[in-house]
Amino acid sequence: MEKSADNRETLPMARRLFENYGEDAFASMSFDKGFSRATDREELEQKVPLVMMPKKGRLSAKDKEREMTRKFIQFKNRHSAIESDINSLEHHGLSRCRDKGFNGFKRCVGFGILAYNLHRIGARLLAKKSDRSAKKKGLKEAA
Numbered sequence: 001m002e003k004s005a006d007n008r009e010t011l012p013m014a015r016r017l018f019e020n021y022g023e024d025a026f027a028s029m030s031f032d033k034g035f036s037r038a039t040d041r042e043e044l045e046q047k048v049p050l051v052m053m054p055k056k057g058r059l060s061a062k063d064k065e066r067e068m069t070r071k072f073i074q075f076k077n078r079h080s081a082i083e084s085d086i087n088s089l090e091h092h093g094l095s096r097c098r099d100k101g102f103n104g105f106k107r108c109v110g111f112g113i114l115a116y117n118l119h120r121i122g123a124r125l126l127a128k129k130s131d132r133s134a135k136k137k138g139l140k141e142a143a
Contacts, residue, residue, distance in 0.1 A: 010040040010053075023047050028075055030082070052076055089116050 010031060017026070028050040036056045044051045052075040055063045066072065094112035097105050 010035045010037065011043065014044055014047075018047070028052060030075055030078065050075060089113065 014029065026048045029044060029048050030052040031054075033054050033056045036053050038055075041051050041053045044053075050071055052072060054067060054076070059067065067076075089112060094109065094116075097108040099105060099108045
């Protein structure tokens with residue numbers, strides 16, 4: 001996507017996902033408004049049951065109806081959670097890249113995502129350890 005617009009990447013990205021995981025692997029796909037093109041959405045809707053692709057700009061009556069369905073709103077809220085994860089990446093060091101050049105930028109993003117993932121894995125491991133400790137303590141008190 002280095003020299004391309006978001007809306008030109010929707011179908012190529014979806015095709016790569018279908019090749020890697022199969023067309024039946026997806027119950028939904030979610031996109032930002034920048035990826036929105038009616039023709040792309042229509043093509044994806046033939047393969048994916050729910051495509052959450054809000055229209056950019058003013059909504060026609062048909063688009064309003066589509067975007068006000070219960071499922072669309074649920075998936076839009078789920079998409080907001082992804083945006084929250086992106087915000088968390090910014091708080092974990094990706095708000096500013098101090099590396100020089102485009103290769104440095106890509107390296108910085110890769111390491112930032114790796115650090116974020118390690119942080120999440122560590123938090124889950126600590127939560128599991130805490131659960132095990134609480135269970136052991138509960139068993140000792142019951143005896």
